[in-house]
Amino acid sequence: MHNLVKVTDSVYWVGANDRKTERFENYMPLPMGVAYNSYVIKDEKTCVIDTVEFGVEGLFMEKLECVLDGKDLDYIVVNHMEPDHSGGLRDLMKKYPNAKVVGNAKTFPMMKAFIHEANEENFHIVKEGDVLDLGHHKLTFAMMPMVHWPESMVTYDTTEKILFSNDAFGSFGALDGGIFDDEVNFDFYEDEMRRYYANIVGKYGMQVQNAIKKLSPLEIKYICPSHGIVWRTDIKRVIKHYDYWSRLEPESEGVVIVYGTMYGNTAKQANAIARELSAQGIKEVKVYDASKTDHSFILSDIWKYKGLIIGSCSHNNALYPKVQPLLHKLQNYGLKNRYLGIFGNMMWSGGGVRGIQAFADALNGNEIVAEAVEVRGNPTLEDYEKLENIARAMAEKIKSHR
Known part of the structure; x- marks a missing residue:
């Protein structure tokens, strides 16, 4: 497939842009669209990190099949069950019925509520700090309750220092060619990132502060959120924004x-x-x-x-x-x-x-x-x-x- 996007040599972005949907969660306008980000790790064991919204799962599946190139899918990590992350999960589990579905104890009751026929034999429950060994890549997990659902967690690739950050550090706005922070003028996205934070995560400032403190000891070379641009150059910038916003500290002297x-x-x-x-x-x-x-x-x-x-x-x-x-x-x-x-x-x-x-x-x-x-x-x-x-x-x- 043309223009497959590599985050690293063995980690791929298989997300999709949505410029058709008028309102996020059916009430917030999307004048610049939105990106649903999903990622694939291709190792001895293959792994998908989250899926996409219902309307774009066809493109997601097309990209995934191209990356896997005939290999089976071993793991599906579910950081968050909200349908803009998990809309493609049902089709993915049907396509790859032997894949283990990885989530925490609060993930699977929600999954069963959304996908009644989900095969519980494939559920793999992880706790804080557990490790999933893919071969070269080793994934570990941190619970982030109420950032911004009770089951929310993040996945950290200890091998390549990648934080798959779920809704944290995300943004409204489709990715208009540039996927990474050093490929775009961030000023163009900044207002949409703030609007995303204020409306989606804004109530949970204390929980975001706790998450930032929990993640601060990690060496992070990439932040791969579920929406918006992927960060690989100016990591400190996006963390600083979330730190300010979660403390409800204003950025400007305006009114x-x-x-x-x-x-x-x-x-x-x-x-x-x-x-x-x-x-x-x-x-x-x-x-x-x-x-x-x-x-x-x-x-x-x-x-x-x-x-x-x-x-x-x-x-x-x-x-x-x-x-x-x-x-x-x-x-x-x-x-x-x-x-x-x-x-x-x-x-x-x-x-x-x-x-x-x-x-x-x-x-x-x-x-x-x-x-x-x-x-x-x-x-x-x-x-x-x-x-x-x-x-x-x-x-x-x-x-x-x-």
Whole structure:
């Protein structure tokens, strides 16, 4: 087969790009597609590390058969049972019925739930630190519970120092020719990697920190994740990103303004705050209408920037419906280390600002920079001055960290 990709002389990438699927997990947009990565080790014993999503298993099987070149498959390592990793597993087990399926004690109940006919006689349970001998290659396993499912684990090739890292260090975005980090401009992928982290793994920062500490003694020459580019040159860079993101430490001095509006008055407030932030020297300001922009993109920028200013009109005495789920997710993820500002719009009884304040009160580790502003109807000159005060207070806090 043309253009088989070698990670090393005996380890192959047999993944597939998906540019057709519109939404990951059927809710997060994929404007740049996504890659499902699978790997084959060709040794005295042959081994597949994870499979791919349902829609691309045909290409995966074609590549695998080409690599094996008539050899049988001895082992299938299952680091993670989520269907974007295991969608091709049923067909693979049917094609190679004698292959041993390698997973941990929590893997196989999930496997039986997805694949009822799976042959339990082929199950091979491994524990932390167990070794699978392929001949030249020796694989060992580390459990990574809740990064980001209970059965998640990683596989480490002690021979060639390869970390098959499962969802850790992954990214959205199809691989447009370049497979390895030194073949691409990482700046092109960085936002999609952050969006992937914030939305897929973001809730489990403590578990990611534990995983980083567990893996830190290892010599790692390659990181082979289940999505996104394969790392072989700038390993420290991707680990540094995950270290920052998992500690909810912002990367930039910028500010995200996100608002919900029905008739434009809350949008006027957002624009006034944004303009004053810029006048105060804040060069990275992102303004989002929560009704238009998918929340996965907003969440990614909230992960990136130090400042967050939230606005909502009142809707049935409560938060605007398109703002509420974003705040719920941020609360669920335990947002911290941010400066917060609050504004909104009402007519008779309010509710939007009250809802944002309740969200802020429920979190620890954030600082509200100024008194909330709630405008009745169309903002007045006095209202605009109060809104600009939020911007000035936010800018002062942001600049104090330079």
